[in-house]
Amino acid sequence: MLTLEPLMRFANGVTTHRIGATPFGERIAYVIRPGWFEGPRIRGKVLDGGGDWMLCGADGLAQLDVRKLLETDDGALIDLRYTGLYRFDDGVTAKLAAGGESMFGETQFQVQAQFATGDPRYQWLNRTLAVGEARERPDGVEYQLFAVTQSLG
Secondary structure, eight states: OEEEEEEEEEEEEEEEEEEEEETTEEEEEEEEEEEEEEOSSOEEEEOSOOEEEEEEOTTSEEEEEEEEEEEETTSOEEEEEEEEEEEOOHHHHHHHHTTOOOOTTSSOEEEEEEEEOOOGGGGGGGGOEEEEEEEEETTEEEEEEEEEEEOOO
16 A cells, blocks of 8 residues: 655755747756755755756646755755656746745646665665655745655565
């Protein structure tokens, strides 16, 4: 049986680069800016760099392709990669333009994430598959991830 357990929340800023219409859809690149992460077993900072290479279709549904580098408070480096779906929403866009922020669940913003690290203290992350949701803030994005766990036997 599969269950979800809270894994972490994280937030970071972004710098937006609109590449424009391509034969495959509109390409938007977001460069990751510094941020934070915290969870029951882990905490630290999102490092500057990395990015999201979003591809948006004509109907406003976008594919996410994200890579971030995390550094724990005790010095471990963790590669975080996720894909997902985001749906552009006029109401959310208007809120952000007015300096507001969206709420979790206000628009489709879902991800599936995996981790990689060589640090023995965090090897458990190499075996963790996570799913989550996100929301937009005036200064970037905020996510909440949940580990997918399986009861065996």
